[in-house]
Structures are given as structure tokens and as C-alpha cells.
């Protein structure tokens with residue numbers, strides 16, 4: 139039975155640890171955050187996701203949840219990869235994770251970076267491993283296996299999505315694939331490190347640029363008093379048109395972050411990508427301007443419903459609703475906010491119940507349309523609402 143050590147037990151690392159354990163591997167699952175490790179050892183999941191609890195309860199007893207990594211045949215790194223002020227990647231978490239495992243490495247081991255990174259980052263591990271005295275491709279195998287599961291459908295997508303295995307050498311991709319073939323049912327595509335890194339980043343860039351186009355089309359249609367949703371619906375009846383939906387901004391740890399990686403490397407050449415990012419980042423301001431054009435909001439208490447970055451999840455990272463709240467604060471508007479998903483370890487400072495939130499709001503803005511709202515619609519039927 140092979141041993142796997144996973145570093146980082148967030149949205150990606152935890153399901154990964156559970157699936158490898160379920161497939162019969164000995165798993166040591168590591169996080170530097172003691173709270174997370176304690177909670178998992180207590181038999182409780184750390185975030186809400188369809189099917190996660192069931193999967194967790196079926197195998198958590200077999201997993202060594204720990205704050206320190208242990209020797210393994212495969213080390214998987216799933217730590218955060220934020221960007222710095224200049225839009226280049228902040229590599230500090232990856233560097234620390236590598237440092238944490240460097241004294242545990244032995245001949246025959248594999249290291250996989252699953253965190254999303256710009257091209258040419260994983261290859262830095264080749265040099266680091268070389269400095270420890272190992273030959274990459276012969277003694278240690280290095281791979282980049284980007285994760286593409288979507289919050290809300292992670293458990294299904296983990297099994298079925300095609301998996302891209304970038305290797306430092308052909309032998310590296312083959313060795314690393316042997317592990318993943320035992321866990322995922324989707325196609326395994328082998329390629330080199332840079333291509334794997336680039337493919338992951340351009341998938342999210344494609345989405346971001348297309349959302350920016352839809353947002354810009356909304357700005358134009360607002361000028362002409364055209365219903366953008368009707369216009370897009372009709373345009374998409376054309377066999378070669380697939381316009382995305384406009385929205386109140388783009389959030390989360392992927393689509394709103396990864397395109398910056400390309401802008402960070404190619405300041406001049408990635409100008410379309412940069413413009414799209416800026417359009418999407420400006421959507422909360424656009425929504426605010428639209429709100430004050432349509433409604434008298436002076437002396438009214440604005441209720442902002444939905445704080446996560448998309449419906450039915452409790453992931454609040456990079457959420458545009460927080461930018462919107464900052465704009466309300468800056469303009470001295472009174473506001474209160476509510477989100478039904480407060481299970482996440484992320485602090486939302488929510489003290490109000492939903493009933494109180496409804497009672498106290500003069501005008502409700504549905505920033506994120508959770509199913510919870512539909513289920514409780516009768517409570518808010520007589521309130522003035524603003525849906526973006």
C-alpha cells in the first residue's frame with residue numbers, strides 16, 4: 139500500500155485526501171492551521187460542500203490528520219497561491235511546503251504541485267530537488283497536476299473531470315499518472331510542466347474575459363434601455379454564439395486571481411486580459427451607481443443579501459459583495475448584510491438572524507441568489523428589492 143502526504147487541507151486538499159484514502163492509499167493529511175487539523179480529527183468537516191460530509195465520514199478514521207508531514211511515496215502540495223501587489227504570484231506558501239518535505243524525500247518519491255501557478259513556476263522545484271542531491275526523472279519525479287473542480291460540484295467533478303498531468307520529464311508524467319489513475323475516472327492527459335500550468339490558467343482566463351464581455355454588453359444595453367438578458371438569450375440561439383451572463387463582479391480563488399498571473403508576467407502583451415480583469419473588478423461600483431440612479435437610498439438601511447462569491451457555497455474569498463459593502467461604507471450609506479452559509483472558518487462577523495435582517499432592511503439587494511432565498515421568499519415578499 140503506497141503512502142501519500144498532502145500539504146494544505148483547504149477546498150482542494152481535503153477532498154483530495156479523502157479520495158486518495160477511499161482508493162486505498164495510506165494518507166497523511168497536513169495543514170499548518172491547527173484549528174483545521176483538530177476539527178477534522180474531531181470528525182467534523184471544515185467547509186460546506188455537497189457530498190463532502192458523507193465522503194469524509196466514510197474514511198476519515200483511516201487518515202492521519204497532522205500539522206507535520208510524514209515520509210511518503212507521493213507528496214501533493216495544495217497550498218494557497220495568491221498574487222502580490224505587482225500581480226505576480228506570491229510563492230511563499232509553495233516554498234514553505236517544499237521546505238517542510240525536503241528532509242523527508244528519498245529516492246523513488248514523487249512531488250506533485252496541484253496549486254494553480256503561472257507557467258514556469260513548477261520547474262523551480264527541479265532545481266531545488268537537484269540541490270538536495272537527487273536526479274529529477276530518475277530518483278525523484280516532479281509533476282504539476284492542476285485541479286479544476288468547481289465549488290458546489292466538487293465531489294462529482296473530482297471523479298469525472300479529465301486530469302492533466304504535467305511532468306518534468308516523460309517518466310515523471312508516467313510515474314505520477316500511476317497514482318491518479320487509481321483515483322480518478324476521467325481521462326488522464328499527459329503533458330509537460332509549462333503546458334499544464336498554462337492550460338489551467340487559460341481555462342480561467344477564458345471565463346473571465348467572456349464574463350467581462352457580458353458585463354460590458356450590459357453597460358451598453360443599460361444606456362439603450364435594452365434588456366441584456368433577453369438580448370443574450372436571443373444571440374445565443376445562433377449556433378456559434380455563447381455569450382456568458384453578466385453579473386455583480388467575479389470572485390473566488392480562481393477566476394478572479396489566475397488571469398492576473400499572465401498579466402504579471404506579460405505586462406504589455408496581456409492587455410486584453412488586464413482590461414477584462416479591471417472591468418470585472420469594477421462591477422460592484424457599476425452596481426452601486428445603477429442602484430443610486432434607480433432608487434432613493436439616502437437615509438435608507440440597505441440589506442445586502444449574499445456574501446459568498448457565488449450561490450449556494452460558503453466560500454467568501456475575493457467576493458465582490460465585500461467590495462460592494464466597502465463602497466456603501468465609503469459613501470456613508472447605512473447597511474446590514476446576511477449570508478446563510480456561515481459554516482466556513484472564514485469570519486463574516488454576522489450577528490443578525492435572517493428574520494431580523496429582513497425586518498431591519500428598507501431595501502434588499504440580492505447580491506448572491508442562494509437557494510435559501512427562494513425557500514424563504516414568503517418572508518420578504520413585501521420588501522422593496524433590487525436584483526442586479
Ligand SMILES: NC(=O)c1ccc[n+]([C@@H]2O[C@H](COP(=O)([O-])OP(=O)(O)OC[C@H]3O[C@@H](n4cnc5c(N)ncnc54)[C@H](O)[C@@H]3O)[C@@H](O)[C@H]2O)c1
Nearest residue numbers: 145146147148149150169170171216217219235253254285
Ligand atoms: N478552491 C477552488 O475552487 C480551487 C479550484 C482549483 C484550484 N485551486 C487552487 O488550489 C490551491 C489551493 O486552493 P484552496 O482553495 O484549497 O486553498 P485554501 O486556502 O482553502 O487551503 C489551503 C490550505 O493550505 C494550508 N497551508 C498553507 N501552507 C501550508 C504548509 N506549508 N503545509 C500545510 N498546509 C499549508 C492553509 O492553512 C490552508 O488551510 C490554490 O492554488 C488554488 O488556486 C482552487
